[in-house]
Amino acid sequence: MxxxxxxxxxxxxxxxxxxxxxxxxxxxxxxxxxxxxxxxxVARADEAAGEIRTRVPAATLExxxxxxxxxxxIRSAADTFLSRHDxxxxxxxAAGVFRKERHETPDGLELTFATNxxxxxxxxxxxxxxxxxxxxxxxxxxxxxxxxxxxxxxxTFDDLQTAKGKYSYLRSTPPTMLARVLLTQEFAxxxxxxxxxxxxAHPGLVKNTALLRDVxxxxxxxxxxxxxxxxxxADTPLWLATSNETAGVTGKLWARRKxxxxxxxxxxxxxxxxxxxxxxxxxxxx
Numbered sequence: 100m101x102x103x104x105x106x107x108x109x110x111x112x113x114x115x116x117x118x119x120x121x122x123x124x125x126x127x128x129x130x131x132x133x134x135x136x137x138x139x140x141v142a143r144a145d146e147a148a149g150e151i152r153t154r155v156p157a158a159t160l161e162x163x164x165x166x167x168x169x170x171x172x173i174r175s176a177a178d179t180f181l182s183r184h185d186x187x188x189x190x191x192x193a194a195g196v197f198r199k200e201r202h203e204t205p206d207g208l209e210l211t212f213a214t215n216x217x218x219x220x221x222x223x224x225x226x227x228x229x230x231x232x233x234x235x236x237x238x239x240x241x242x243x244x245x246x247x248x249x250x251x252x253x254x255t256f257d258d259l260q261t262a263k264g265k266y267s268y269l270r271s272t273p274p275t276m277l278a279r280v281l282l283t284q285e286f287a288x289x290x291x292x293x294x295x296x297x298x299x300a301h302p303g304l305v306k307n308t309a310l311l312r313d314v315x316x317x318x319x320x321x322x323x324x325x326x327x328x329x330x331x332x333a334d335t336p337l338w339l340a341t342s343n344e345t346a347g348v349t350g351k352l353w354a355r356r357k358x359x360x361x362x363x364x365x366x367x368x369x370x371x372x373x374x375x376x377x378x379x380x381x382x383x384x385x
Contacts, residue, residue: 104341105132108237109184113137113167113222114194116147119245119302122333123191123340125151128158130341132189135161135180167194167218168204170382177225186232186240189340192219193245195275201266208381209260211268215275219244220282220378227295234294239346242297243339244283246352247276253364254278256373280352280361281371282378287350296349298339301359302332 110127114120116138128134128151136151138144144162152158161183165176180187195215202210208217223242233240252273261271279299286297335353339345352359364370378384 105130105188108132108188109135109186109233110189110191110340111135111137111163111180111187111226112191112193113165113218114245116143119329119332119336120191120193121147121151122329123193123336124160125154125158126330126333126337127189127191127340128155128160130337133159133161135163135184137163137165137167137176137194139166140164165222167222168196168208168210168213170206170217170221173218173221174225177222180226181229184229186236187226187229188233188237189241189243190223190226190230191243191245191336191340192223192279193336194218195245199268201261201271209262209271211271211275212260215272216278216282217378217381219279220375221382221384223282223286224382224384227290230295231290231293238294240295241340241345242283242286242295243336244279244297244299245302245336246279246283246299247273247301248352248354248359249273249277249280249365251363252277254281254370254374256377259377277365278374280365281374283352284350284361284365284368285371285375290349296345296347298345298349299352300336300339301352301354302335303354 105127110132112120112124112134115124115136124134124136136144136148138147141162141164144164148160148162151160163176166172196211204210204213230240254274254277283297283299335356338356352361
């Protein structure tokens with residue numbers, strides 16, 4: 100990436116108040132982009148913007164409040180963004196949660212599914228026209244979804260929100276990573292010819308983030324002991340967001356700048372279309 104390669108471009112990063120997403124936001128700002136820093140509250144977004152400025156003094160940053168578990172908050176945040184900007188060049192969906200216990204949002208959705216899947220679907224859908232205008236202006240626009248290798252996980256379509264049986268983050272979270280990959284593929288398919296590309300990135304374990312604070316235990320210890328620093332883990336998402344090499348690449352899952360396979364349900368077009376239909380229904384976007 101050349102210095103200043105994102106001059107004049109607008110990026111929006113969810114989850115940017117900490118960890119990987121904050122490192123991605125800082126990287127985009129370093130490249131010259133105006134970066135919209137999304138946090139759950141204005142205070143948290145402001146604080147994150149201040150921390151990014153200590154790393155990138157010339158950064159152009161805009162805080163934006165959004166509780167990504169709530170559809171009303173997502174719609175309000177999208178409206179606020181669109182009132183300030185007529186286009187979007189880079190959307191990085193990086194927010195996520197691991198929860199030890201099952202919680203329902205005021206929308207009646209399980210919190211992990213609402214944050215990890217529905218927010219990616221709804222926010223991206225609401226900003227598609229702005230992304231298309233970004234592509235028309237600069238030749239391409241990018242959607243980068245932070246996801247993960249999902250192993251042998253599948254989606255149980257009659258229990259997407261882990262309402263049956265004993266709840267655990269080991270049951271609820273891995274399917275949301277598969278769902279992100281499937282949504283990435285479906286957005287890529289629907290956006291063909293628009294100049295907007297969509298890719299997913301597997302950053303691996305990222306140490307010393309707040310993501311695992313609720314679950315704690317051995318998983319958090321392993322992650323903090325063997326994981327990569329956020330700045331290192333941010334390399335592939337930033338490459339997907341900014342590099343000329345990736346301007347025409349779409350619908351793939353990547354790690355360390357290499358394409359990963361998407362086995363099982365991740366290679367099933369019917370599964371991704373079915374998930375899209377369920378997300379559309381839950382977001383009232385038929």
